[in-house]
Amino acid sequence: MISATWLQLGQTICGSLILDIPSRSVCSQSWQEKTLPTSIPRQESCAKSVVLPVHRAAKADRAYFRRPYLFEPPAIPLTDIRSALEASKHAELLVRKVSYDFPNRLSLSTINLSDDHLSITWHRGRGGWERAKAKDFQRDEGPDSFEYRAYRERFDRSVVRFEWRLSDPYSAIMIQLPNEGDEHEKALNQVWQDLKEAGLLPRPLDKIRLSPAFKKLGRNTAAIVQSTRLLAQGGHVDLVSTLSEGGIEAVEAVREVRRGVDDANFVAADGMFSFAEEKYKQLSRTIKMEGHGLDSRLRIWVQCKRDDVYFVLSVIWVNNSA
Numbered sequence: 001m002i003s004a005t006w007l008q009l010g011q012t013i014c015g016s017l018i019l020d021i022p023s024r025s026v027c028s029q030s031w032q033e034k035t036l037p038t039s040i041p042r043q044e045s046c047a048k049s050v051v052l053p054v055h056r057a058a059k060a061d062r063a064y065f066r067r068p069y070l071f072e073p074p075a076i077p078l079t080d081i082r083s084a085l086e087a088s089k090h091a092e093l094l095v096r097k098v099s100y101d102f103p104n105r106l107s108l109s110t111i112n113l114s115d116d117h118l119s120i121t122w123h124r125g126r127g128g129w130e131r132a133k134a135k136d137f138q139r140d141e142g143p144d145s146f147e148y149r150a151y152r153e154r155f156d157r158s159v160v161r162f163e164w165r166l167s168d169p170y171s172a173i174m175i176q177l178p179n180e181g182d183e184h185e186k187a188l189n190q191v192w193q194d195l196k197e198a199g200l201l202p203r204p205l206d207k208i209r210l211s212p213a214f215k216k217l218g219r220n221t222a223a224i225v226q227s228t229r230l231l232a233q234g235g236h237v238d239l240v241s242t243l244s245e246g247g248i249e250a251v252e253a254v255r256e257v258r259r260g261v262d263d264a265n266f267v268a269a270d271g272m273f274s275f276a277e278e279k280y281k282q283l284s285r286t287i288k289m290e291g292h293g294l295d296s297r298l299r300i301w302v303q304c305k306r307d308d309v310y311f312v313l314s315v316i317w318v319n320n321s322a
Helices: 024-032 078-086 091-095 183-197 211-217 252-259 306-321
Strands: 004-009 014-020 049-055 068-071 107-113 117-131 137-141 144-165 171-175 224-232 235-240 268-275 287-292 297-300
Touching (some): 091 107, 117 183, 144 183, 287 306
Antiparallel strands (some): 004 014, 107 117, 224 268, 287 297
């Protein structure tokens, strides 16, 4: 019995295309751990492993800007930031160029400080193989028949950022990691530890509760409110528009219910909002955003520019402060 597998590398800068064709007599035991037997040869034979280079350009991923948490800004005087960083164990990162290393563990990567902006970056990389059945194929070679089973190698490159525009009354931590289990909690703990070692703060920053903003945006005619959730002790109320175009305001029955709800009776609010570029001229495109008030967490559901994210944060802040 002769089988083969085809392993194709994807979503990475470089890699290998591996054709592993073991013979039954030499490799059957180790081969069974890789794949199931898939073909019956006309005769037994031995074959070699062949490695061919494959090169693919990696796409830039800006998803880390789309999952921000909002926090109070550090209390450190602005004039002391650079000296604190230079005196810390991470001082060498101030002059480090952009890093393309993605270690297995979340690690501090770069620190960028300008006259009006502090940006600190962490990287993490994970990899694995996933089945790609569409790339399977069969081939006959002389008396033997081979079936190739394809696997695509996937590299997940994750970025966490601490972003503080020094004139803003808030800072943001943007996490490009699945919000599953304690993934975000671990990432935040790593951020606090490294910021403390960098001399920027003595303890974790306080979250900014965003429920007031989402309550107000839930009644805002400029933003399209696709859904809103109002939470009270022991329960919650959901108001949702299922229209592909338009929000709660476009559904008369739901709109009237929303107008009859007293927001003061609810301790928190979440929501799904769209900021149309026709109404918000500063945006490069329409932005769809999900907000969680108690968690002080946002998620932007479209690819967009960094300035778009900062503009949405400014809208949230204005509504949260009013």
